[in-house]
Amino acid sequence: xxxxxxxxxxxxxxxxxxxxxxxxxxxxxxxxxxxxxxxxxxxxxxxxxxxxxxxxxxxxxxxxxxxxxxxxxxxxxxxxxxxxxxxxxxxxxxxxxxxxxxxxxxxxxxxxxxxxxxxxxxxxxxxxxxxxxxxxxxxxxxxxxxxxxxxxxxxxxxxxxxxxxxxxxxxxxxxxxxxxxxxxxxxxxxxxxxxxxxxxxxxxxxxxxxxxxxxxxxxxxxxxxxxxxxxxxxxxxxxxxxxxxxxxxxxxxxxxxxxxxxxxxxxxxxxxxxxxxxxxxxxxxxxxxxxxxx
Numbered sequence: 639x640x641x642x643x644x645x646x647x648x649x650x651x652x653x654x655x656x657x658x659x660x661x662x663x664x665x666x667x668x669x670x671x672x673x674x675x676x677x678x679x680x681x682x683x684x685x686x687x688x689x690x691x692x693x694x695x696x697x698x699x700x701x702x703x704x705x706x707x708x709x710x711x712x713x714x715x716x717x718x719x720x721x722x723x724x725x726x727x728x729x730x731x732x733x734x735x736x737x738x739x740x741x742x743x744x745x746x747x748x749x750x751x752x753x754x755x756x757x758x759x760x761x762x763x764x765x766x767x768x769x770x771x772x773x774x775x776x777x778x779x780x781x782x783x784x785x786x787x788x789x790x791x792x793x794x795x796x797x798x799x800x801x802x803x804x805x806x807x808x809x810x811x812x813x814x815x816x817x818x819x820x821x822x823x824x825x826x827x828x829x830x831x832x833x834x835x836x837x838x839x840x841x842x843x844x845x846x847x848x849x850x851x852x853x854x855x856x857x858x859x860x861x862x863x864x865x866x867x868x869x870x871x872x873x874x875x876x877x878x879x880x881x882x883x884x885x886x887x888x889x890x891x892x893x894x895x896x897x898x899x900x901x902x903x904x905x906x907x908x909x910x911x912x913x914x915x916x917x918x919x920x921x922x923x924x925x926x927x928x929x930x931x932x
Contacts, residue, residue: 643775645897646890651781651850653889654788658843659866660873660881661795662836668812668876669832670728672735676719676742678863680712680837682750684844685761685854687711692764701765705845712841716833725826743860750856758855761848784846791839792882799878804831812876861905865892868912874922883923 659681666674691704699707723742727735765783769776799805810818811828819825847862848854865888873884888908895904915922 640775641897645893647775647777647781649890649893650886651784651889652893653869653886654784655843655847655850655885656862656866656869656889657788657882657885658791658839658846659863660870660885661791661878662840663867663870664873664875664878664881665795665832665836667870669808669829670724671732672724673739673867674719674724674833674836675736675739675863675867676723676746677836677840678859678861678866679743679746679750680715680840680859681844681847681862682854682856682859683715683746684708684712684841685848685858686750686754686759686844687841688764688845688848689759689761689854692762704764705842708841708845709838712844713834713838715841716837717830719837720830720833725829743863747856747860754856756855758853760852761854763849765845765849767849780846780849784850787842787846788882788885791842792878795835795878804828808832865908868908870922871912872915872922874924877922877924880922880924 659677662677662680663674666672666677687708688704691699691707719742723738724735727738763780766779769778770782771777799808807818807823807828808831810821810823811825815825818828843862844859847858851858866885869884869888870881871884872887873880873882875881888911891911892904892908895901895907
């Protein structure tokens with residue numbers, strides 16, 4: 639039983655990372671109906687950025703400053719990607735935007751490989767991984783931070799979307815871009831803001847992921863990004879709460895399968911879940927069925 643509960647804790651920790659990435663997927667899809675497959679590579683950029691801030695600067699930066707700087711880099715990268723790669727494809731067939739997203743992903747990976755080389759880097763644990771005893775179970779401080787921040791971000795984003803003017807503008811653009819323009823909303827600014835917020839969370843996930851799994855390399859964001867996409871679809875893509883719930887579910891599934899079955903089956907089972915969701919309930923657990931008029 640102790641082993642099972644420990645695995646549940648590990649699964650929630652991993653799920654929190656997936657949740658942070660999945661929020662970015664679901665926000666972008668909710669606004670412009672684009673699956674941004676380059677989003678997983680924002681995690682890689684966040685990991686490399688945090689590594690540079692921690693190891694290459696001749697003075698120690700406070701942890702909160704490192705986190706803020708990494709999130710800002712992620713946000714700026716998201717804005718640049720949207721401006722250069724996606725903006726002119728909004729009215730193009732969706733397959734064009736999808737192919738472009740894959741191209742951006744490969745470009746970021748190749749650029750990281752060119753700059754940093756093929757040798758993996760080891761992320762120093764600048765966020766404490768020391769265990770804390772909670773009800774007789776050892777939980778690392780990193781796990782507590784990861785879980786707490788993912789839940790906090792879900793709450794803050796929900797409040798932002800429902801209680802602020804930019805958030806209401808995002809909801810309006812997601813409903814009808816043309817009508818939003820007629821109401822005086824700057825659609826380009828809203829979409830850029832969406833990419834910025836989602837990419838900032840992806841970069842933040844890169845910090846936690848690199849500390850938890852130590853190695854940093856150019857392709858490290860590919861598989862977490864795809865699994866976070868599965869989480870977003872499972873929870874209901876376009877729904878922030880659904881993305882978080884889906885992230886936790888996928889994290890728990892991956893951890894429990896690794897512990898009780900075999901790590902070789904993890905990827906097959908995770909993507910098997912994606913196939914089942916698309917066959918049984920394509921809108922996801924918390925998604926709504928939307929009928930389109932022909």
